[in-house]
Amino acid sequence: MSRQTAYQALYRVTVAYLPFVVAAMIIAVAFHLKKQSDAERPLKGFPLVGLEEEGLSPKEAWMKHGHRVMVKGLTEHKGAFQVMTGTGPKIMLPNRFTEEFRKNDMANLIQTQTRDNFAGWPGFDGMTFLSKHERVVVDAVRINLTQSMGAVTDSLVDETRLATPELFGQDKEWQTIPIKSRIGSFVSRLSSRVFLGPKLCRDSEWLEIAQSHTVNLFQASMAMREGPSLRRLLSFWFNPLYKRLRSQAHAARRILKPLIETRKAEVRKALAAGEKPEKVADLIGWMVAQAQASDIDYAAGQLGMSVVGIHTTTEALAEALVDLCQHPSLFQPLREEIVRELKDQGWTRTTLHRMRLMDSFLKESQRLHPASAASVNRYLYADVKLSDGTVLPKGSRIWIAGRFDDPELYPEPDKLDAYRFLNLRSEAGKSNTWQHTSMTPEHLGFGYGDHGCPGRFFASNELKIALSFLLLNYDWKLPDVPDNQTFIHFGVGNLLSPLCRLSYRRRSAEIEL
Numbered sequence: 001m002s003r004q005t006a007y008q009a010l011y012r013v014t015v016a017y018l019p020f021v022v023a024a025m026i027i028a029v030a031f032h033l034k035k036q037s038d039a040e041r042p043l044k045g046f047p048l049v050g051l052e053e054e055g056l057s058p059k060e061a062w063m064k065h066g067h068r069v070m071v072k073g074l075t076e077h078k079g080a081f082q083v084m085t086g087t088g089p090k091i092m093l094p095n096r097f098t099e100e101f102r103k104n105d106m107a108n109l110i111q112t113q114t115r116d117n118f119a120g121w122p123g124f125d126g127m128t129f130l131s132k133h134e135r136v137v138v139d140a141v142r143i144n145l146t147q148s149m150g151a152v153t154d155s156l157v158d159e160t161r162l163a164t165p166e167l168f169g170q171d172k173e174w175q176t177i178p179i180k181s182r183i184g185s186f187v188s189r190l191s192s193r194v195f196l197g198p199k200l201c202r203d204s205e206w207l208e209i210a211q212s213h214t215v216n217l218f219q220a221s222m223a224m225r226e227g228p229s230l231r232r233l234l235s236f237w238f239n240p241l242y243k244r245l246r247s248q249a250h251a252a253r254r255i256l257k258p259l260i261e262t263r264k265a266e267v268r269k270a271l272a273a274g275e276k277p278e279k280v281a282d283l284i285g286w287m288v289a290q291a292q293a294s295d296i297d298y299a300a301g302q303l304g305m306s307v308v309g310i311h312t313t314t315e316a317l318a319e320a321l322v323d324l325c326q327h328p329s330l331f332q333p334l335r336e337e338i339v340r341e342l343k344d345q346g347w348t349r350t351t352l353h354r355m356r357l358m359d360s361f362l363k364e365s366q367r368l369h370p371a372s373a374a375s376v377n378r379y380l381y382a383d384v385k386l387s388d389g390t391v392l393p394k395g396s397r398i399w400i401a402g403r404f405d406d407p408e409l410y411p412e413p414d415k416l417d418a419y420r421f422l423n424l425r426s427e428a429g430k431s432n433t434w435q436h437t438s439m440t441p442e443h444l445g446f447g448y449g450d451h452g453c454p455g456r457f458f459a460s461n462e463l464k465i466a467l468s469f470l471l472l473n474y475d476w477k478l479p480d481v482p483d484n485q486t487f488i489h490f491g492v493g494n495l496l497s498p499l500c501r502l503s504y505r506r507r508s509a510e511i512e513l
Contacts (some may be wrong), residue, residue: 093398106380136301137287144289146457164473228353255299331476333357364416370444408441
């Protein structure tokens with residue numbers, strides 16, 4: 001057969017089957033849109049709360065004024081109601097139902113978070129990994145990371161000692177910076193020391209991904225939530241945000257591949273010999289061990305950890321510094337506590353535990369600026385019957401309203417009181433109830449129950465170490481600049497504005513850190 005004849009035959013086959021291919025594509029798109037449309041319809045049997053009196057659709061009301069919508073629902077309804085988020089309806093429950101979800105196996109955290117952040121879409125690979133391999137991540141953090149906290153503390157201190165002067169300098173003159181970006185670089189490096197070890201935590205290409213990936217993902221998620229299903233589908237392959245996510249996922253696999261292959265080989269060798277894998281000192285190694293070196297996308301797992309770990313710690317540390325600059329009288333007592341405890345025992349887990357004022361301050365800062373005013377975010381694998389008789393349907397998603405600004409629980413809730421939880425811990429039997437890492441219905445900063453944040457002990461220690469170095473080595477203040485944005489809100493979420501600026505200068509530390 002001549003080449004021309006072959007081309008003609010191929011052309012005839014293509015023309016013959018083209019209508020079927022087009023029809024299949026149309027059916028696939030229609031099925032996707034139908035599925036998305038069904039998922040974003042209000043649930044039957046639950047009042048839908050919005051701000052229709054202001055001419056807003058339920059989805060617009062939630063995206064623009066979520067906290068007001070939540071308060072309105074809690075005021076008008078004694079029990080469950082629903083709100084229309086950017087990824088479909090969620091049932092909101094009053095705080096009194098919190099305890100009913102402490103150990104409910106039918107209510108899952110990861111599955112609702114990954115849906116909120118579009119797991120399964122290219123570029124959202126970290127969320128896809130968390131959705132598919134939840135146990136690998138949770139066990140690596142809850143078992144390996146938490147049990148290695150002594151060694152982890154040593155690693156964090158070593159890296160903080162190196163990173164602090166490199167990122168903040170030695171200039172004794174005041175300088176003004178966008179604080180969130182600088183803190184993001186700081187936390188990315190400290191966290192990556194524990195996640196990936198001393199070499200990669202100083203790799204500039206990886207650190208740029210670790211810091212910016214979460215911001216890119218959240219911006220892309222917000223864009224996906226705002227648009228209708230058809231526009232979401234059509235714009236996905238062309239929007240620069242989504243292209244950037246896909247590029248970062250590809251780069252992460254390239255950068256992390258040598259370390260991943262080394263860890264897999266180590267674990268497989270041990271398993272083949274009938275032995276336990278040797279202990280390692282990084283999270284990627286613990287994940288490989290928990291997965292028994294199976295061929296899963298560990299690089300995506302690290303992107304997922306950037307989203308759930310690095311981002312939240314960056315927010316907490318940057319917000320704490322802004323709070324201190326707004327309440328400068330707290331600098332001295334915090335510095336005195338740091339010096340006293342470090343002189344006594346040096347850098348140990350016990351030392352960090354004994355920093356009780358800092359612990360109280362961090363919990364109060366978290367109360368004033370919770371990542372979300374609603375917590376216990378769950379996907380229901382089965383129908384769940386509440387104590388008031390309400391049946392929450394299988395496949396629905398729920399939220400539980402927090403009490404972060406409840407004046408009955410927290411007198412003067414709009415005021416930052418760094419001693420609030422320190423005083424509460426002095427009450428009989430309450431020493432452990434009000435620690436920074438404690439999870440209670442009254443304070444849902446780290447969630448609640450079996451699906452509460454498994455990395456909260458690591459995050460708390462990292463915050464205390466980082467804040468100790470920043471407070472003893474530098475003076476901080478709010479700059480005298482116009483329009484210095486601080487905290488911003490979306491839905492029921494709270495963030496520090498990326499435009500927020502702080503001023504700082506080098507000071508002489510009371511002790512060598």
